[in-house]
Amino acid sequence: MTCQCGGTEFYIRRGKPSKVCKECERKKARERRKRAYEQNKKKIQKQNAGWRERSSYSAKIAERYREDLEFRELHKSRVKVSREFEIRYDSVPEKSIDQLKNFFSRFDSIHEFIDQVQEIGYLFKSEDLEKIQQRLTGSQIADPLPQSHIGLAYLDNIFSHRFKAKTSGFTSFHDAFQSKQELLKVVQYIVDSGRIPTQKLIIRNLQFKNHIPSHFFPQSATALLNEFAKNGNVYDPFLGWGGRTLGASCSRAKSIVGTDLNFKSVTGCRKVCEDFRFNGQFFHSDFREYVRTTSSKFDLVIASPPFLDTEDYGNELLTLRNWITSIVIPLSECGSKILKPGGIFAIHGQDRSNVPVLSSILAGFSGRSYELINEFKYGKREGQSVLIFKNK
Numbered sequence: 557m558t559c560q561c562g563g564t565e566f567y568i569r570r571g572k573p574s575k576v577c578k579e580c581e582r583k584k585a586r587e588r589r590k591r592a593y594e595q596n597k598k599k600i601q602k603q604n605a606g607w608r609e610r611s612s613y614s615a616k617i618a619e620r621y622r623e624d625l626e627f628r629e630l631h632k633s634r635v636k637v638s639r640e641f642e643i644r645y646d647s648v649p650e651k652s653i654d655q656l657k658n659f660f661s662r663f664d665s666i667h668e669f670i671d672q673v674q675e676i677g678y679l680f681k682s683e684d685l686e687k688i689q690q691r692l693t694g695s696q697i698a699d700p701l702p703q704s705h706i707g708l709a710y711l712d713n714i715f716s717h718r719f720k721a722k723t724s725g726f727t728s729f730h731d732a733f734q735s736k737q738e739l740l741k742v743v744q745y746i747v748d749s750g751r752i753p754t755q756k757l758i759i760r761n762l763q764f765k766n767h768i769p770s771h772f773f774p775q776s777a778t779a780l781l782n783e784f785a786k787n788g789n790v791y792d793p794f795l796g797w798g799g800r801t802l803g804a805s806c807s808r809a810k811s812i813v814g815t816d817l818n819f820k821s822v823t824g825c826r827k828v829c830e831d832f833r834f835n836g837q838f839f840h841s842d843f844r845e846y847v848r849t850t851s852s853k854f855d856l857v858i859a860s861p862p863f864l865d866t867e868d869y870g871n872e873l874l875t876l877r878n879w880i881t882s883i884v885i886p887l888s889e890c891g892s893k894i895l896k897p898g899g900i901f902a903i904h905g906q907d908r909s910n911v912p913v914l915s916s917i918l919a920g921f922s923g924r925s926y927e928l929i930n931e932f933k934y935g936k937r938e939g940q941s942v943l944i945f946k947n948k
Contacts, residue, residue, distance in 0.1 A: 580627075618722040630866055643666055651750070670743070680708065683707065683708075685831055688710060691706045693806050697783040699933055700934060707774040714798060717820045721768070743758060773799060775913070776799075777807070778803040778804075781803060781807035785856035788810055788855070792813070792814040792858055794859055794860060795825050797824075801829065804834065804836070806832065810888075813852065816838075831842050856899065857895060857902070859902070871924070888923075889924070898947060900944060903945070907939035914941060926948065927946045929944050
């Protein structure tokens, strides 16, 4: 096959050669671009001028923040720990260096400071029970849900096994705290920001660094129970670290029943109800087994299922499919069995970037005998809520 101009190379489109050769098509394309430019010459020149102006502005911005960019290069290595176990001040704001050096001058070496931190430990002094009761009792429902740290120090002293829980890809907080090297990394990070490395600040940063499983805020639980279970009976399928049990003990609910696979969590929740003289029953059992054998009916089921990346509950929960079949579907089925007509199911979840946890819960419950009546924002992170379903 030959083109009119004598060319023999053709583009293949949809399995067939084009009508003219490649060279002819290129010539036609050049002519079209030339005509388009002549027709829109002023518009194109105006666009080019705008691009040059923006490019000039970008250059000014780059110049303005050049020092900041240099600082960032230095900042990349701020958590690297020297073999000599020494605190470095190369990326510390100048106004903070004297204050920090004065702070560390009280210790013979950084070793001594780390030893003291480990000796103090990571459990804060437990709170006064009366103050907890007074601050939580009157909690009211709101959006986002009310949440304060009241009661968390009390819970940590009872549910200290929370610090030994591991999240996928991270070490436990307990193991990290026992490592002098890990502690020094956190101390160096705090120092680099110009702050004094207090016990509270070290623990908070170490918890964040190791993704320690978090509490369910007792104040949020109290508000939910005051709204949906006044003088009612409550069931919690996953007791966890006792946040909902403490919330129930300070609420207007009548009683709480709970189950958990971790015996220490069951024992801890019994201790909470004893301390606050609240009516509670707790079983070392899988929630599916309890629901299958009980004849009790509840006004409210409140649940915060284990997230997929928490290894406490076994590796079988680390995939979305297994998590849905092991948690979401049985939960939606159990609610319709043990909830009273018109009862409420409050369930906490959070969508992750790669795992649609909350969306899966919503889909699983919407196919059952439930009506979604409300959704409350929970926590600071996006995609985290407490869904409120009503049993039809």
